[in-house]
Amino acid sequence: MSGILPYPLLSLALLALWLLLNQSISAGHVILGSVLAVLASWAMAALRPEKPCIRRPGAALRLTGMVVVDILRSNLAVGRIIVRSREPGVNAGFMTIPLDMRSRQGLAVLSIIITSTPGTIWVNYDAAKSTLLLHVLDLVDETVWIRTIKGRYERLLMEIFE
Amino acid sequence: MTALGDLPTWAAFIVSFCVVLGAAVTLIGTIGLLRLGNFYARVHAPTLGATLGMGSILLGSTFYFSVLESRPVVHEILIAVFVTLTTPVTLMLLARAALYRDLTEGSTEVPASEVVEDLIPPG
Numbered sequence: 001m002s003g004i005l006p007y008p009l010l011s012l013a014l015l016a017l018w019l020l021l022n023q024s025i026s027a028g029h030v031i032l033g034s035v036l037a038v039l040a041s042w043a044m045a046a047l048r049p050e051k052p053c054i055r056r057p058g059a060a061l062r063l064t065g066m067v068v069v070d071i072l073r074s075n076l077a078v079g080r081i082i083v084r085s086r087e088p089g090v091n092a093g094f095m096t097i098p099l100d101m102r103s104r105q106g107l108a109v110l111s112i113i114i115t116s117t118p119g120t121i122w123v124n125y126d127a128a129k130s131t132l133l134l135h136v137l138d139l140v141d142e143t144v145w146i147r148t149i150k151g152r153y154e155r156l157l158m159e160i161f162e
Numbered sequence: 163m164t165a166l167g168d169l170p171t172w173a174a175f176i177v178s179f180c181v182v183l184g185a186a187v188t189l190i191g192t193i194g195l196l197r198l199g200n201f202y203a204r205v206h207a208p209t210l211g212a213t214l215g216m217g218s219i220l221l222g223s224t225f226y227f228s229v230l231e232s233r234p235v236v237h238e239i240l241i242a243v244f245v246t247l248t249t250p251v252t253l254m255l256l257a258r259a260a261l262y263r264d265l266t267e268g269s270t271e272v273p274a275s276e277v278v279e280d281l282i283p284p285g
Contacts, residue, residue, distance in 0.1 A: 020237045075187065075214040078206060082194035089203035094273050115250035118191075118209040121202070122250070123257045133273060135257065137206045 004038065006045040009052070011037040052105040056160050063156045070152075071117050078118040081138060093139040094123070097132045097146055101154050106161040113153055120145070173229040180222030188215035200271075201260045205253055212249045217242065 005011055011034075018033030019025055054060055081088050101107060111122045114134065124133040136145055169177070187210050194207030220238040227235040264272045 017240065020240055023235065023237055071213050075210055078194070078210060079187065079190045082190055082197060082207065087199075088194065089198040089200070092199070092203040092206075094202075096273075111254065112247065112250045115253050116209060116213055116246055118213060119206055121205055121257050122254055123261060135202045135205075137203055 005041060007041045007051065009054070010044060011041045014040050050104060052161065054160055055162075059156050059159045063153070063160070066152060066156075067113050067117075070148075074117050074119045078137060089137060091139050092135070092137050094133060094135050095139060095142050095145065097134060097149055099125075099130050099132050099150075099154060101158050101162065102130070103158070103161040106154075106157040109161075110149075110153055110157055114149065169226070169230060173225065177222045177226045177229075180218050180225065184215045184218030184220075184222065187211065187218065191215065202257065205257055205260075209249070209253070212245055216245055 014037035015030075015033045018036060019029060022029050022033075099107075101110070107125065111125075114120050114122045119137040121135045122132065123135050125131075126133070132149075134145070134149075139145070191207045191210030194210070195204055198204045198207055220242055224236060224238045261272055
């Protein structure tokens with residue numbers, strides 16, 4: 001398995017990408033896409049990245065659903081601040097959150113979640129102290145944000161990647 | 163605009179709703195870019211266009227082409243995936259560059275340098 005397919009998930013994703021781009025699931029495209037996906041995963045193997053393993057696919061699905069809902073809700077919240085507030089951004093500020101997660105894949109996914117959610121931006125992660133510096137647009141109560149990020153995202157991500 | 167005539171009215175309503183909603187959300191994000199006070203707050207505004215704005219316009223596009231060609235056309239998913247994966251890189255780069263600039267200028271409005279010491283190169 002590891003000889004021919006060093007990164008099965010990557011190969012699968014590339015094959016899906018190829019089929020979606022060509023908008024066809026004909027045998028020819030499946031074969032061509034599979035060859036390209038396997039070749040690309042060999043090229044990737046030369047870089048020797050850490051191999052991610054997704055332990056709980058169910059948790060990953062739950063996390064995806066939760067993130068989509070949170071992104072919609074914070075779109076509304078940030079939109080309201082921009083349109084309604086007389087002095088938008090007056091509550092904005094930095095905050096630090098201590099993280100327990102060490103997995104690099106988990107941290108990468110967390111950074112994408114936090115940054116693509118309107119209203120929060122990942123600024124800096126300190127690997128030595130394992131603290132995360134965030135900038136939040138509506139920083140009224142820090143504990144709410146700590147609870148959201150640690151309780152909702154970090155716990156699930158640790159279940160998935162660690 | 164010949165293709166538009168082939169679209170049934172009910173489908174045209176759904177498509178226009180999605181596209182107008184997406185455009186409106188993106189416009190609000192752009193207004194935020196103008197109205198918000200400082201650089202760090204301003205970085206938040208364009209994410210509206212990159213999430214709900216993008217999603218809504220892509221949904222309209224998927225629906226339009228699926229109805230028009232009478233088969234599911236879903237390769238807009240790829241646009242969503244790539245935008246979602248690449249936007250954070252740019253935003254983090256901008257935020258970190260701004261923080262680095264403010265720290266080297268000795269601004270008091272950003273966290274003290276010991277909090278973010280690994281941004282400052284040694285020596």
